Amino acid sequence: xxxxxxxxxxxxxxxxxxxxxxxxxxxxxxxxxxxxxxxxxxxxxxxxxxxxxxxxxxxxxxxxxxxxxxxxxxxxxxxxxxxxxxxxxxxxxxxxxxxxxxxxxxxxxxxxxxxxxxxxxxxxxxxxxxxxxxxxxxxxxxxxxxxxxxxxxxxxxxxxxxxxxxxxxxxxxxxxxxxxxxxxxxxxxxxxxxxxxxxxxxxxxxxxxxxxxxxxxxxxxxxxxxxxxxxxxxxxxxxxxxxxxxxxxxxxxxxxxxxxxxxxxx
Amino acid sequence: xxxxxxxxxxxxxxxxxxxxxxxxxxxxxxxxxxxxxxxxxxxxxxxxxxxxxxxxxxxxxxxxxxxxxxxxxxxxxxxxxxxxxxxxxxxxxxxxxxxxxxxxxxxxxxxxxxxxxxxxxxxxxxxxxxxxxxxxxxxxxxxxxxxxxxxxxxxxxxxxxxxxxxxxxxxxxxxxxxxxxxxxxxxxxxxxxxxxxxxxxxxxxxxxxxxxxxxxxxxxxxxxxxxxxxxxxxxxxxxxxxxxxxxxxxxxxxxxxxxxxxxxxxxxx
Numbered sequence: 001x002x003x004x005x006x007x008x009x010x011x012x013x014x015x016x017x018x019x020x021x022x023x024x025x026x027x028x029x030x031x032x033x034x035x036x037x038x039x040x041x042x043x044x045x046x047x048x049x050x051x052x053x054x055x056x057x058x059x060x061x062x063x064x065x066x067x068x069x070x071x072x073x074x075x076x077x078x079x080x081x082x083x084x085x086x087x088x089x090x091x092x093x094x095x096x097x098x099x100x101x102x103x104x105x106x107x108x109x110x111x112x113x114x115x116x117x118x119x120x121x122x123x124x125x126x127x128x129x130x131x132x133x134x135x136x137x138x139x140x141x142x143x144x145x146x147x148x149x150x151x152x153x154x155x156x157x158x159x160x161x162x163x164x165x166x167x168x169x170x171x172x173x174x175x176x177x178x179x180x181x182x183x184x185x186x187x188x189x190x191x192x193x194x195x196x197x198x199x200x201x202x203x204x205x206x207x208x209x210x211x212x213x214x215x216x217x218x219x220x221x222x223x224x225x226x227x228x229x230x231x232x233x234x235x236x237x238x239x240x241x242x243x244x245x246x247x248x249x250x251x252x253x254x255x256x257x258x259x260x261x262x263x264x265x266x
Numbered sequence: 267x268x269x270x271x272x273x274x275x276x277x278x279x280x281x282x283x284x285x286x287x288x289x290x291x292x293x294x295x296x297x298x299x300x301x302x303x304x305x306x307x308x309x310x311x312x313x314x315x316x317x318x319x320x321x322x323x324x325x326x327x328x329x330x331x332x333x334x335x336x337x338x339x340x341x342x343x344x345x346x347x348x349x350x351x352x353x354x355x356x357x358x359x360x361x362x363x364x365x366x367x368x369x370x371x372x373x374x375x376x377x378x379x380x381x382x383x384x385x386x387x388x389x390x391x392x393x394x395x396x397x398x399x400x401x402x403x404x405x406x407x408x409x410x411x412x413x414x415x416x417x418x419x420x421x422x423x424x425x426x427x428x429x430x431x432x433x434x435x436x437x438x439x440x441x442x443x444x445x446x447x448x449x450x451x452x453x454x455x456x457x458x459x460x461x462x463x464x465x466x467x468x469x470x471x472x473x474x475x476x477x478x479x480x481x482x483x484x485x486x487x488x489x490x491x492x493x494x495x496x497x498x499x500x501x502x503x504x505x506x507x508x509x510x511x512x513x514x515x516x517x518x519x520x521x522x523x524x525x526x527x528x529x530x531x532x533x534x535x
Contacts, residue, residue: 007348011358014345017414018365021376024386028379036379037389081280103288106467106523108475110492111512114499115291118298118509138287141280195367201478206499219371223482227379235372242367250360 029232046233070136071193078144113206127209144189151185298509311510331473342420366418403485427461
């Protein structure tokens with residue numbers, strides 16, 4: 001009994017520390033005093049300021065556009081990649097492809113950012129929206145591949161053979177058998193790509209240039225100038241948005257999983 | 267034949283992606299490391315890397331990354347272990363991961379408030395009679411915030427490894443008279459070693475190359491390899507030296523992957 005209590009306290013402490021900074025930001029976003037240490041009174045002024053700041057709103061829009069576009073494009077590329085890797089039967093080339101696929105995932109962000117900066121400068125792509133979008137696509141593709149490939153590997157080849165025997169064309173097999181089967185992997189990949197893009201700072205910071213900015217980069221430059229409660233208000237909104245997205249995804253997945261009668265394994 | 271064609275069609279965009287965004291960037295980094303700031307071919311960057319300034323920086327960067335990894339592991343293992351024991355563990359796990367989905371910058375920014383001179387932590391220290399301390403811009407705050415940020419990435423693989431483990435193995439050990447500690451040390455821990463290893467990988471490599479936390483939280487007191495690369499690329503515009511440091515970081519990364527990855531591959535085959 002005592003041991004149980006101890007472990008509960010430990011878990012509580014971990015959760016407390018994990019959420020402390022977030023709750024701290026949320027709490028002071030309602031502070032009418034201009035700082036993060038003395039709570040003077042309740043106000044929504046900082047939220048009004050966020051919504052009045054057109055520059056900030058444009059940056060939020062930029063961030064969302066980059067995230068959605070890069071997630072969509074990298075999902076298509078990633079699914080193609082997974083299909084390609086799956087059809088390579090010989091072990092050696094397959095391992096080479098898998099290793100190359102994982103390079104960007106394990107590389108430190110700084111190196112990815114710096115090398116993309118060199119790449120774009122050499123090719124002659126102007127730093128800004130296009131370079132940010134391209135680099136987000138680039139680092140999201142391997143994530144999609146990793147989410148989709150296991151689904152493809154667990155699919156029985158009999159399904160494809162049966163469809164072919166029944167007279168389906170290659171395209172039919174892909175759109176009516178394979179893609180529906182790996183749908184959950186594709187959605188997981190898209191979702192992961194989306195969150196990676198929304199969250200990325202280091203890579204974007206390198207390839208963003210002067211005119212274009214995403215939220216992370218903007219927060220970084222504002223945070224370096226000192227404390228401003230607009231950032232708190234903004235982060236509260238972002239936190240709610242993320243939590244909604246994550247829980248929505250979780251419960252949607254759970255419902256689906258329950259319907260099929262099995263637990264989702266991440 | 268038909269099959270082959272279809273495969274080639276899938277391969278084209280994907281291989282183009284690999285060529286452009288995986289192979290080309292690595293080659294370019296290597297290429298640029300042989301040029302100095304004026305664009306002349308030189309080995310000078312490599313010579314410069316082996317001067318005490320850069321070696322010292324590399325060493326301290328490794329030391330901090332090591333500290334961050336060890337503390338993350340110490341916090342994450344019990345957490346992952348206890349999580350597998352809770353009801354609704356999927357939901358709890360989600361709650362652990364949720365903060366890692368919050369923008370990194372915002373969390374670092376929150377610590378500016380928490381650790382600041384008039385922040386919550388100092389108010390607390392004042393209350394218990396220790397008194398106000400300088401917390402921000404110290405090694406402590408740097409390691410603490412880094413551990414805070416990386417801990418979910420350590421918890422996840424360990425949790426997965428623990429979940430995969432067959433619980434009857436522990437029962438068997440206990441039936442054979444092992445104490446819980448012995449059962450943990452001889453059965454549970456070795457079986458989850460792969461999770462620990464991938465967790466350490468997921469923490470150590472990014473910790474080597476942190477740069478925004480060093481700037482925001484450590485106030486430029488801690489210089490990691492990541493900070494140095496960022497400095498050379500974006501501030502001093504000495505791409506050659508930045509690329510040289512990146513080359514060494516890539517080598518270090520590859521070594522770490524080989525050291526921690528070997529066993530896993532051995533088991534898989």
